[in-house]
Amino acid sequence: MLKQQVEGAEIHYLTKEKFAFIPENNPYIDKTISFDGDWKKMISALKSESYDHIIDLHNNLRTRSIKKRLALPYFTFDKLNIKKWIYVNFKKNLLPNKSIVDRYLESVSVFDIKNDHKGLDYFIPKKDKYALSEEIKAYPFFDVIVIGGTYFTKQIPENKIIELIDKSDSPFVLLGGKEDISKAKAIQKQCNKVLFNLVGEINLNQSASVIEQARAVVTSDTGLMHIAAAFNKPILSLWGNTVPEFGMYPYLPHSDSKIFEIKLSCRPCSKIGFDKCKKEHFNCMQKINIDDVNNHLKKIAIESNK
Numbered sequence: 001m002l003k004q005q006v007e008g009a010e011i012h013y014l015t016k017e018k019f020a021f022i023p024e025n026n027p028y029i030d031k032t033i034s035f036d037g038d039w040k041k042m043i044s045a046l047k048s049e050s051y052d053h054i055i056d057l058h059n060n061l062r063t064r065s066i067k068k069r070l071a072l073p074y075f076t077f078d079k080l081n082i083k084k085w086i087y088v089n090f091k092k093n094l095l096p097n098k099s100i101v102d103r104y105l106e107s108v109s110v111f112d113i114k115n116d117h118k119g120l121d122y123f124i125p126k127k128d129k130y131a132l133s134e135e136i137k138a139y140p141f142f143d144v145i146v147i148g149g150t151y152f153t154k155q156i157p158e159n160k161i162i163e164l165i166d167k168s169d170s171p172f173v174l175l176g177g178k179e180d181i182s183k184a185k186a187i188q189k190q191c192n193k194v195l196f197n198l199v200g201e202i203n204l205n206q207s208a209s210v211i212e213q214a215r216a217v218v219t220s221d222t223g224l225m226h227i228a229a230a231f232n233k234p235i236l237s238l239w240g241n242t243v244p245e246f247g248m249y250p251y252l253p254h255s256d257s258k259i260f261e262i263k264l265s266c267r268p269c270s271k272i273g274f275d276k277c278k279k280e281h282f283n284c285m286q287k288i289n290i291d292d293v294n295n296h297l298k299k300i301a302i303e304s305n306k
Helices: 039-047 061-070 081-090 100-106 158-167 178-190 204-213 223-230 290-304
Strands: 012-016 031-035 054-056 074-076 143-146 172-175 195-197 216-219 235-238 258-260
Touching (some): 039 061, 143 158, 172 204, 216 223, 216 290, 235 290
Parallel strands (some): 054 074, 143 172, 143 216, 235 258
């Protein structure tokens, strides 16, 4: 929206080198600058551009140092970390009832940006458009299950995924990273229904391309959940130790999207996640009723056939 609504705006995007491929195909970003660990090189590159403003959406020690080094007018996203800390530690929710996307927009309000309410964008380069196998294309539709996540306590448990697959009439495609390969193989071995495993075989853009071709997406609080929102797919999101109130829920989701979560006295236990449940029961995920998830998938199937 910044590129579209501010006349003559030139947008450069700074990110870590491993994420630089994500904005490279975005027509609203003029240049991507990647940080490869060489701090002096990065600062020199930024200073050479003669920027007018800095928009800091990350707001951490590194970005604060960048703002100090460049000494330019800047606008900073408020991460509301104190309010999140209070929610995690005292279970008192002082957070605004607002998506993180709308809060990002507030950080550039000085430019009089208006929300176009078109939702998120995700641009897949032509080389990463994923051609489905003949086996998958033999079915009139398929649904995606995202099995991974940065932290264990945000991931859908293996037994819950198996239960959903075995109860559902949907053919499923599994998506995840290389770190999820063993989990995917275990799921595949124990399931008795149609299942296609692409975990660890394709990159993020190709996974996005699979989602673009899917009927619906079952996922936890992941990046692929937001990509599914960008493609206006029905999203069935299962929430573990984090909560939608942090603002990271799907933005302007498809009308058939639904959030599944269990209200517990120990939840949220973190604003990001842990490698294991501190209470050792993982009830935030384990108590989600898979019948409810499957019934919603059936509802989506009925709606899609109308």
